[in-house]
Amino acid sequence: MKLTILGGGGFRVPLVYEAVATGATGLQVDEIALQDVDPDRLRTIAEVIEGLRAQLEADGRISHAPRLVATTDLRDAVTAGDFVFSAVRVGGAEARTVDERVALGLGLLGQETIGPGGLAYALRTLPVALDIARTVAEVAPAAWVINFTNPAGIVTEAMRGVLGDRVVGICDTPIGLVRRVGRLLDVDLVAGERGAEVDYVGLNHLGWLRSVTVEGTDRLPDLLADDAALEEIEEARLIGKDWVRADGALPNEYLYYYLHTASAIDRITGSATTRGEFLAKQQGDFYLAAGSADAAGNA
Template identity: 80%
Template sequence: MKLTILGGGGFRVPLVHEAVATGATGLVVDEVALHDVDPARLATITAVIEEQGRRLVAEGRAARLPRLSATTDLREAVTGADFVFSAIRVGGAEGRIVDEKVALDLGLLGQETIGPGGLAYALRTLPVALEVARTIADVAPEAWTITFTNPAGIVTEAMRGVLGERVVGICDTPIGLVRRVGRLLGADLVAGTPGTGIDYVGLNHLGWLRSVTVDGTERLPGLLADDAALEEIEEARLIGKDWVRADGALPNEYLYYYLHTDAAIARIRSAEQTRGEFLAAQQGRFYDAAAPEACCSSPLELWSSTLHEREATYMAESRDEERREEDVAGGGYQEVALRLMTAIATGRGERMILDVGNRTASGDRIVPELPEDLVLEVLCEVDGAGVHPLPVGPVELGRLGLMSSLRSAERSILEAARTGSRDAAWEGFSTHPLVSSPELGAKLLAGYEAGHPRIAALLSGEREGHRGDRLR
């Protein structure tokens, strides 16, 4: 079995390799093929993974080391793949800095996936994602594509337009929320045990856990009423215990940016550097020091220490404290991806929260008010026959409105990415729920055209080769 990782020179790729090599899900992978457009970063991450493999063998933790290959040729990397993990970062951390700062300079939220920064990220990513999808369709049409590329919802939606249902988007934040709740209740909430389950619905980075049933009893209202329990749920601490009680649901942590926008902007602007600047500097130091020609004693040790700092400071603008270890732990996106891959490859059933099309296994729309081809984030059953979304309860008007408004703006950006329409891009920036202004939309568009040559070229009718694509 061949697994291809697009964005293979990205910082978090060793997490995927470790999960594969240790047989975390029991699946045997024969080859891991890394692809990246940056040969230097690809060489550095290859060195980290090779040392990681030797250490896993020495410690007796390796179930079976996969054969490792690395290439800058997309078609070579994808040919013969059974699964493709698409985790590209178009423009790298440097592009993220522009995304953040253009918005912040206009008094708007400057964040990677939420707000206008997320739209800018999408606008330069979607043409590349579509190119990747067309290449997969050409040389590996039977492969399953699992995409972590942000903004995950609209990127998944775009790729599904080429590859259909064999594209699935993943994120580790919904399952992190469900696990925290399950830990408190002493129950596995997604195992499919009769009388036990959840209702989670939304878009990527915009979702809500609205029901938690254990042994046939609804437990969420009692949980929301318990201050001590909510203190153990990161999302409730971030967003506010009184709010989650009033709302009657536990939100995805990214709702912080919608519910506390002014506070998030103020915190970001008061920091010495944006998150993009932090990651660009931190990862720049790592790649310089860990490069094979730099001859550091252990690229793996350097990578591990850098990873810990990165994870502990995740979403730092929303917290008054460093992330708790129990909130950092929990498997991460690499576990979600491997579990999904294993369920499809072996037929061993799983229940997972995934980004999929708006249609259940029985053919009904999951959310009847939304288009059939819109990608939602919901609980699914996965087996050898594929991914089967499960029904959810009726979606409340306020949640439905926010979901519709966000995806409408993202679809305008997708139209701009496909056609080069500047008007479509303007509409997308202007109608995002955290912008809602044609004047600000025009200023955002002008700022991103000035800061991103790729966007300027796209909207002027030109095209350029993609560079700076990496795993996030």
């Protein structure tokens, strides 16, 4: 099985490699192809993964590591792939900061996926996403595409116009909410421990957790009535206890930007940096440090 990761120079890619190599996904992957338009970042991540693989083998956590291929060529990376994980950021973190700052400068919400910043990101990303979809359709027609590129809903819908049902959009915020609630209830909700079931409804970043059933009983009403418990849930703190109680549900954290837009703008403008600026600095420091380490190791 071949897994292609688009945006393969991303600094979280080694975590994906580790999950695949140690069998956490439940899939036997023979080859992982990393593709990125930035050759320097791609080379850095490939070297980090090689070091990670050696460490995992030394620890006995893997016996057969997937073959790693790194390329800047989209067609080569995708050809004959079984799964294509798309996590590209067109324009990088630097373009994200422009999206944020332009909107904030006009007194509007400067955020990655919502408001004018999100629309700017979508317009910049859609041509690239469609090119990816057409390439997959041509050289890997049986592949499943997992889209993690924001704005996830718009991008996934556009790619579905080319690939149909073989593209699926994902977001990690719903599962994050479910896991936080599970820790409060001391139940692994994701694994369905003790017959656990959750009812999450919505689309993209507009979603709500409406019930959490454990051993036949919905535990969410008691949770919503507990001030101390709600303090442990980020989404409830952001939206407000009275609000979530009135809804009878726990919202996705992105509802904050829709329901309390003015407050969100004030919080962002009151911070020293936007989220994009923070990530640009964090990622820049990571690649700088990784590059320095590689240079020292080759000296």
